[in-house]
Structures are given as structure tokens and as C-alpha cells.
Amino acid sequence: MATGTMTVDELRSLRLGSLDTAVSDWKTMAGKLELLATGGNGETSAADLRKKAGAADWKGDNATVSRAFVTKTAAQFSDAAAEAKSVLAILSGAHTAFTQHKADLQTAVDDLAKRNIYVNGKGGVVAAVPPPGVAGDAEIHKPTDAELDIAQNRITKILAGASETDRIAARALRQLAKNKYDFAGEGSDSLKNADREQGRADAEYWRREIAKGNVDEWSEEKLARFNEVLAYQNDNPAFTEALAVGLGADGTLQFWRDLADPGQGRTPEGDRAELLGEVQQNLSMSLANASHSHSPEMEAWKKQIIAAGPKDFGHEGIMVRPYGFQIMSNLMVKGNFDSGFLDDYGKALHSFETEKKPFKPADVWGNPLIASQLDYTGKGPDDDFGAPGSDPMAGYLKAVSHNPDFATELFNRDEMADYLLTEREFYDEDDPFDRGDGTVQSRDALGKALLAAGTGINPDEPHIIDSYEHTEAQKDAFAGTLRRLAERGDDFPPELRDDMALLIGNHGAEVHQTASAINTAEAPLHYEHLLEVTKQVARDTDSYGLLMEGVNQAIVADIHAEHKGDPVEELQRAGQTIGFMETVRNHAIETDTDDPSWTAKWGYHVIGGAANFIPVVGDAVQRGVDAGAYAWQLEEQARIDGEKKEDKGRNFSIRQVHLTALSDEWARVNPDHALCQEGDKYPRQQAIGTAAFNGNDTANGAVGE
Structure with a gap:
């Protein structure tokens, strides 16, 4: 064998x-x-x-x-x-x-x-x-x-x-x-029972090994053997439940605390730190699998884990004592946890932070007296595996993003959505050690959770979707997110820009219909909320590229879709949306007028970044999508190079290449239309160009210009 x-x-x-x-x-x-x-x-x-x-x-x-x-x-x-x-x-x-x-x-x-x-x-x-x-x-x-x-x-x-x-x-x-x-x-x-028996035997063996203590002294060979067992047993309920129940709630938390950060100058680094990252992820997947069991023993374990959240865990001779919430959240970075457990855990975490007011989360979780190194899933600023992982909301939100159905439910609850999107003060976990890169890790996880909530997709799994259809709950989660983030204005969290770009592209059909609406009050989305959020997304060049990729595909898909009435409407809507997006871009640059880095950082040259979140289209449609995207990028590069003047007014030349590509695609789809006959290219371009001007005017009017 x-x-x-x-x-x-x-x-x-x-x-x-x-x-x-x-x-x-x-x-x-x-x-x-x-x-x-x-x-x-x-x-x-x-x-x-x-x-x-x-x-x-x-x-x-x-x-x-x-x-x-x-x-x-x-x-x-x-x-x-x-x-x-x-x-x-x-x-x-x-x-x-x-x-x-x-x-x-x-x-x-x-x-x-x-x-x-x-x-x-x-x-x-x-x-x-x-x-x-x-x-x-x-x-x-x-x-x-x-x-x-x-x-x-x-x-x-x-x-x-x-x-x-x-x-x-x-x-x-x-x-x-x-x-x-x-x-x-x-x-x-049977082979199935053999799998169960082997899982229980492995769980019991490692329970005994862990019970001996001094897990921080395990050799790398022993740690690798433990990781290997976790890797092939993490989807075996007989193993995962037996391990969790065997260790007990406190034992599970104390095990990772001892293994991840022994203290006394022996914090793991190098190859051991990298191996611990694998152990952390495989142990997370094991606990996620176990959480779906509703046996009395596992139900008790889940309740005890939550009850242990406010407790501190240390070891002899070490003053640093992290909370149970901090440890457990770092064991939730992978796998699909049970919705009921995520619900109860999130409520308990929220309540704990609320009870600590007026102290901010940074004061509670980032205190050097409790901050241990608990996360090994990525490299820190020193390019070595291992980071504090101090904010338990980060690991929790990662777990939420891996359970899209629960994510949708969570962000449709006003109390929690308000707390996460408008009230809570997130912080850089690398502080107060003065080695942060400016990224707020928990807000980055928040972006992934929002993406899951509005799309119904686990953002960490490759997938292909074939339509813009969403459940009403997903639409509500998206609309609520737009409203709350729009209300923040220029206080929009930068960590959310890329994820919101993908989420907007995932709802591209509704976004296109809203951006191209003549009567914005009848648009499927709130026009001003969409305008503000897309402006905030556009403040980052890469996020703006993802946003345009999704919008461009929605426009071309609409051109190819079945419609009643004169298809010239699709040509005009294409122009109107391009005018909307152009206005968004100009206002984004104006917002950061003192920061010249927008154009300096332009580097969006690869088509396909949003592919996992926008519907797959047929090869014929894809040719139009690719042509439009290529034209837009040529145009954008020309702007960056200073070949075309920036102007918030009616300047057809700065979007001529993109509009021409879209009008040509429309003509290819509608060869018998009056605007597609020989000699009628100018009237066709005038129709899409005029619509783009209208898009400029409507968007500028919405922001008071």
C-alpha cells in the first residue's frame, strides 16, 4: 500500500x-x-x-x-x-x-x-x-x-x-x-468502525501525553507526530470529540497556552514556530469538527469553554496570564464551527468587553501583563512565525467567516452589527510592542466575515459561482453593511476596502442597476450609501482595481442578458455606471489630496483578482469582459502617466477607450440595432458618452456638487 x-x-x-x-x-x-x-x-x-x-x-x-x-x-x-x-x-x-x-x-x-x-x-x-x-x-x-x-x-x-x-x-x-x-x-x-476505533485510540494516547505536562519540552519530532495525527484525524468525530472531552475545557486552553508561549525567554521561533502554526490550524479544525457534536459531554465542554473565557491562564513563575477568550479565539482560526457555539461564544465575548467599559479593547486585551504569543498562523513584522494574537475578536471573526450562514445571521442582528461596524474600537495587536505594520488584524478578519455574510461564501475556500442571485438575508446583510460603513464617512477602516470591493462586485447586478439609475430613489440599493462606500474603497489603488473588475463584469453581463424593450437601455446604463465610477475615483483622490501615493502605488495589472466572488460567464461574454478590463487599464495607466487631464467635469476623452470598448461589445451583441449599422458609430458613442456625463452629474449631485 x-x-x-x-x-x-x-x-x-x-x-x-x-x-x-x-x-x-x-x-x-x-x-x-x-x-x-x-x-x-x-x-x-x-x-x-x-x-x-x-x-x-x-x-x-x-x-x-x-x-x-x-x-x-x-x-x-x-x-x-x-x-x-x-x-x-x-x-x-x-x-x-x-x-x-x-x-x-x-x-x-x-x-x-x-x-x-x-x-x-x-x-x-x-x-x-x-x-x-x-x-x-x-x-x-x-x-x-x-x-x-x-x-x-x-x-x-x-x-x-x-x-x-x-x-x-x-x-x-x-x-x-x-x-x-x-x-x-x-x-x-467494518472499515468505518475501524476509523472510529483508531480515532478514539489516538485521542486517548495524546490525552495521556498531554496530561504528563511539560508540553513545551516536546521535541520537534514529537510535536510533528502530534501534528500529523491532527492532520489526518481532524475530520474524524470519534477523534475530535474524544480529544476535546478528554482534555476538558480548561485543559484544552492550558495546553495551547503552555505549548504556544512557555515564557522565561523560551518563546518558540524558527522551525518550531512554523510547525506550531500547522498544529494551531489542525487543532482548530479538530475543535471545529467536535463542536458539531451535541452529545451531553460536548455540550458541557462548549459551555465550559465559554465560561472559561474571563479566566486567566498562566504557569508557574510567569506573571503573564492571558484570558481564556484570547487562547480559545486563537484555536478558532480554521474550520467550520457550529453556529450555536459561535452564537453563544460571540455573545459572551461581547458582554465581557461591554462590562469592561470604559476600558477599551486595547486596554483589556493588549495589556502587556496578559499579552502572550498565541498565534503562529502567519509571519510577524520580524518575518518569523508568531504574533501576539491578543485580540480575541480576530480569531472569532475568522471563525464567523468560515461559517457563512452564521455570518449572514450575525450581521443581520442590529446590536452586533452596530457594535462591530460602528462602536467597537479595534487596535493593532502588534502594539504596544512598537513593531506593528499599521494593519489592524481583527478588522482584517471583520472584512472577511462581512464578505461571508453578504455572499454566502467562505472567503478562504476556492469556489465558482454562476449567478448574481442572493438570499434575502444576504441582501439585507449587504445593505446594512453599506449603511453603517457609509455613515462613517472618511473614518472608513482601510482594512475593509479590499473585502468591500469584492462584496460590491459579488452584488454587481444590483450595484450596476443602482449606479445607472435615473431615479435613484427607486434603485435596488441606497444610492448615497453605495456612492460613499465605493468612494472609500477607491482610496486604495488595488481595492479600486478589484472594484472596477467586478463592476466591469456586471456591465458586460447586463449587455448580454435577456431584456425586454429597446436594448439601447443597456448601452446607456453602461455609460451611466462608468460615469458614477469615474466620479467615485475623483472624489477618492480629492479626499486624500495631500497624499500623492494613490497614483504612485498604481500597480493593478492582473485581471482575475475578484474571480472567486463574481459569477462565471460564458466564453463569449468573457471576451467582452476582458476587452473592457483591458481598455480600462490602458486608460487608467494613461491617467497615471499624466497623458490625460483629471477633470470632474464633462471630459469624454479621459474615459473614451473604456466607453468605446463597451459600446463595441454592445454592438456585437445587438448587430441589428439602428445604432449598429455602418456609419452609425458616432451616434452610438454619443449615446454612451452622454450617459456617462449623466452618471457624473448624478453622483456629483449626491455629494452636493
């Missing part, structure tokens, strides 16, 4: 015929041993022998030696039969599972080939598009980065499943064969 993660070549070459033969042979063997053990067909059996031995009148040495020998030998037949049944169950389960794994792999490879994605023998995926000299004029689909990410995840998941089947079966068989000289009569009755 394979070692490590199975490759595509190994799974494909797996000889299931040999395994099928082994299953048949063991089925025969199990039947024969069962006959010898229990009898039947008039044959003498081990059961008969044991019965006669027990009833016989043994004398002398026979009474002590022979009776015991015969009885044990008879029992061995029963144990052998039981073990044979276990071997049969394991092999049969493995055969069934591997058959499915191979079928899944072949289906995936065939599906991906249709999208011009090639899967190599090791399991990697690459785009397989023929060169122009081969393709000629044929329409060839070129896979996007998002499609490649999805494809890689699909293949990786299949190979991981096959590797897990291999590991479980091999371990179960080794367990059955561990005794050289007799049969134990113990074994699993």
Missing part, C-alpha cells in the same frame, strides 16, 4: 482484481474457521471440544495442564474465526472504497479535460490550451485561476480520501496481525 498521500498514478494502477481475489479467499477462510469454531454439518467443532473438556473428569496433571490447554486451544478457533471476519470486513470495505475512489478520479479527470484542464500523474492540475497555431480560429476555453483552484481541490480531496482509506485499512490489518503466536479475537467489523 502507498505511503503518504496517494498520487494519481498510484490510485489508477491500484489492482482491485487482486484485492477482490483476497476478499473472496478470506470469505472462504472465514466460513471454514467459523465451521471449525462453532460446528455444523455434523462436524466436530472447537465448541464441542471445549464443552467436553469442561465436562470431563480430569485427574492429576491432566486436571491442571491438559484441561487448560484444550480449553485455550478451543478458544483460539473462535478467536481465529472472529479475526478472519474482521480481515474480511476490512478488505471488503477497502475494495468498495477504492472502487469508488478510482471512479471518482476518472470522472473528475474526464470532467476537467472538457474544461481544458490536465491532471498529471502526481495530482497537479494545469491549463491545457492548444497554441493559436493549433487552435486556429476555434473558440477555446482558457481555464481561469479560480477554475484551476477548484480543480486542484477536487483532485486533492479524492486523493486524500483514497490515502485515508489506505491508512485506515493498513492500520487495522496490522492491529490484527500484531500477535505472532495466538489470536486475540478482536477486530473491527
Whole structure:
């Protein structure tokens, strides 16, 4: 059997015929041993022998030696039969599972080939598009980065499943064969039960190791073994629940506190710090998996974890004692935690911070007397793995973003949405150590949670969406977010700009209809709120690029969509939205007029940054999207280079390239329209240009100009 993660070549070459033969042979063997053990067909059996031995009148040495020998030998037949049944169950389960794994792999490879994605023998995926000299004029689909990410995840998941089947079966068989000289009569009755039993055994082993204490003195080899078990067991409820319950709530928190920051000048760094980052993430996923259990033991654990939030945890000789909330939140950075647990935990954290007023979160969590190094999931300012991780709201909001349904629910609650978006004072966790880069980590996590709430998508997982459709709850969360952030004006948190750019693009259809509205009161979104938030997003060049990528795609998608009435409306709406976005950009630059870095930092040259959050369109539409995006970037670069004058008034030349590309795309979609006939290019450009002027006027009017 394979070692490590199975490759595509190994799974494909797996000889299931040999395994099928082994299953048949063991089925025969199990039947024969069962006959010898229990009898039947008039044959003498081990059961008969044991019965006669027990009833016989043994004398002398026979009474002590022979009776015991015969009885044990008879029992061995029963144990052998039981073990044979276990071997049969394991092999049969493995055969069934591997058959499915191979079928899944072949289906995936065939599906991906249709999208011009090639899967190599090791399991990697690459785009397989023929060169122009081969393709000629044929329409060839070129896979996007998002499609490649999805494809890689699909293949990786299949190979991981096959590797897990291999590991479980091999371990179960080794367990059955561990005794050289007799049969134990113990074994699993299915591959699924073997997985459960192995999970419980692993949890108990590591519970005992942790209970010995001094986990900070574990060698890197032992820590790596623990991490390896966490990695392949973190989706096994039998393991995850047993580990959590076995450690207990306080024990779980104390374990990570001791492991992550032993103190006394022994804070982990280098390779150990990097390894701790993997342990932290795998332990987080294990606890997330366990949180979905509603057994009495796990329900008690969840309540106790929350109750331990206000407690401090230290160790002998160390004054620094972080709160339970700080420790637990750093064990929530990965995985999908149960919605009920997230709800209760968030309410408790909110209540704790509220009770501490007038002290600010920075005063409560950032106090040097309690701040430990608890987060190893990324590099700090010194380029080494490890950061304070002092603000528990950061880890909590990461967990919220990984459960999009709960995120939507959370940000539709006025009290919590108001607290997170307008009331709470976030702070840079790297302070007060004077080594921060200016990024507020918890607000960065807030942005991801908002993105999940408004899209229904986990922002840390690759995905492909195919429409602008949203639930009413997601629309409400988006609208509420726009309102609250718009009300902040220029106090808009910079960490939210990129995520809001993606969220706006994800709601691109409604955004386009709002930006191009003549009667803004009837727009699907609040016009002034959208205007203010897009202005704030546009204050960062990269975020503005993401924003324009999403809006451009929405415009082209609208041009290609089915509509009633004269399609000239789509041409005019395209122009109006471009005018809106142009005004947004100008006002953003004006807001930061004393900061010349906007143009200096321009570097948005790669199309596709928003691909995970805007709908996939057909190849014909994508050509229009790419043409529009390319035209806009050429235009933007010309502005940066000073070739075109900035002017908030009616200056068609500064957006001519982009508008022309969009009008040409509209003409390609509507070749029979009166504006698309030979010689009518000028009236078509005038129509979209005039609409852009109207977009300028409406947006400027909304801000009082």
C-alpha cells in the first residue's frame, strides 16, 4: 500500500482484481474457521471440544495442564474465526472504497479535460490550451485561476480520501496481525468502525501525553507526530470529540497556552514556530469538527469553554496570564464551527468587553501583563512565525467567516452589527510592542466575515459561482453593511476596502442597476450609501482595481442578458455606471489630496483578482469582459502617466477607450440595432458618452456638487 498521500498514478494502477481475489479467499477462510469454531454439518467443532473438556473428569496433571490447554486451544478457533471476519470486513470495505475512489478520479479527470484542464500523474492540475497555431480560429476555453483552484481541490480531496482509506485499512490489518503466536479475537467489523476505533485510540494516547505536562519540552519530532495525527484525524468525530472531552475545557486552553508561549525567554521561533502554526490550524479544525457534536459531554465542554473565557491562564513563575477568550479565539482560526457555539461564544465575548467599559479593547486585551504569543498562523513584522494574537475578536471573526450562514445571521442582528461596524474600537495587536505594520488584524478578519455574510461564501475556500442571485438575508446583510460603513464617512477602516470591493462586485447586478439609475430613489440599493462606500474603497489603488473588475463584469453581463424593450437601455446604463465610477475615483483622490501615493502605488495589472466572488460567464461574454478590463487599464495607466487631464467635469476623452470598448461589445451583441449599422458609430458613442456625463452629474449631485 502507498505511503503518504496517494498520487494519481498510484490510485489508477491500484489492482482491485487482486484485492477482490483476497476478499473472496478470506470469505472462504472465514466460513471454514467459523465451521471449525462453532460446528455444523455434523462436524466436530472447537465448541464441542471445549464443552467436553469442561465436562470431563480430569485427574492429576491432566486436571491442571491438559484441561487448560484444550480449553485455550478451543478458544483460539473462535478467536481465529472472529479475526478472519474482521480481515474480511476490512478488505471488503477497502475494495468498495477504492472502487469508488478510482471512479471518482476518472470522472473528475474526464470532467476537467472538457474544461481544458490536465491532471498529471502526481495530482497537479494545469491549463491545457492548444497554441493559436493549433487552435486556429476555434473558440477555446482558457481555464481561469479560480477554475484551476477548484480543480486542484477536487483532485486533492479524492486523493486524500483514497490515502485515508489506505491508512485506515493498513492500520487495522496490522492491529490484527500484531500477535505472532495466538489470536486475540478482536477486530473491527467494518472499515468505518475501524476509523472510529483508531480515532478514539489516538485521542486517548495524546490525552495521556498531554496530561504528563511539560508540553513545551516536546521535541520537534514529537510535536510533528502530534501534528500529523491532527492532520489526518481532524475530520474524524470519534477523534475530535474524544480529544476535546478528554482534555476538558480548561485543559484544552492550558495546553495551547503552555505549548504556544512557555515564557522565561523560551518563546518558540524558527522551525518550531512554523510547525506550531500547522498544529494551531489542525487543532482548530479538530475543535471545529467536535463542536458539531451535541452529545451531553460536548455540550458541557462548549459551555465550559465559554465560561472559561474571563479566566486567566498562566504557569508557574510567569506573571503573564492571558484570558481564556484570547487562547480559545486563537484555536478558532480554521474550520467550520457550529453556529450555536459561535452564537453563544460571540455573545459572551461581547458582554465581557461591554462590562469592561470604559476600558477599551486595547486596554483589556493588549495589556502587556496578559499579552502572550498565541498565534503562529502567519509571519510577524520580524518575518518569523508568531504574533501576539491578543485580540480575541480576530480569531472569532475568522471563525464567523468560515461559517457563512452564521455570518449572514450575525450581521443581520442590529446590536452586533452596530457594535462591530460602528462602536467597537479595534487596535493593532502588534502594539504596544512598537513593531506593528499599521494593519489592524481583527478588522482584517471583520472584512472577511462581512464578505461571508453578504455572499454566502467562505472567503478562504476556492469556489465558482454562476449567478448574481442572493438570499434575502444576504441582501439585507449587504445593505446594512453599506449603511453603517457609509455613515462613517472618511473614518472608513482601510482594512475593509479590499473585502468591500469584492462584496460590491459579488452584488454587481444590483450595484450596476443602482449606479445607472435615473431615479435613484427607486434603485435596488441606497444610492448615497453605495456612492460613499465605493468612494472609500477607491482610496486604495488595488481595492479600486478589484472594484472596477467586478463592476466591469456586471456591465458586460447586463449587455448580454435577456431584456425586454429597446436594448439601447443597456448601452446607456453602461455609460451611466462608468460615469458614477469615474466620479467615485475623483472624489477618492480629492479626499486624500495631500497624499500623492494613490497614483504612485498604481500597480493593478492582473485581471482575475475578484474571480472567486463574481459569477462565471460564458466564453463569449468573457471576451467582452476582458476587452473592457483591458481598455480600462490602458486608460487608467494613461491617467497615471499624466497623458490625460483629471477633470470632474464633462471630459469624454479621459474615459473614451473604456466607453468605446463597451459600446463595441454592445454592438456585437445587438448587430441589428439602428445604432449598429455602418456609419452609425458616432451616434452610438454619443449615446454612451452622454450617459456617462449623466452618471457624473448624478453622483456629483449626491455629494452636493
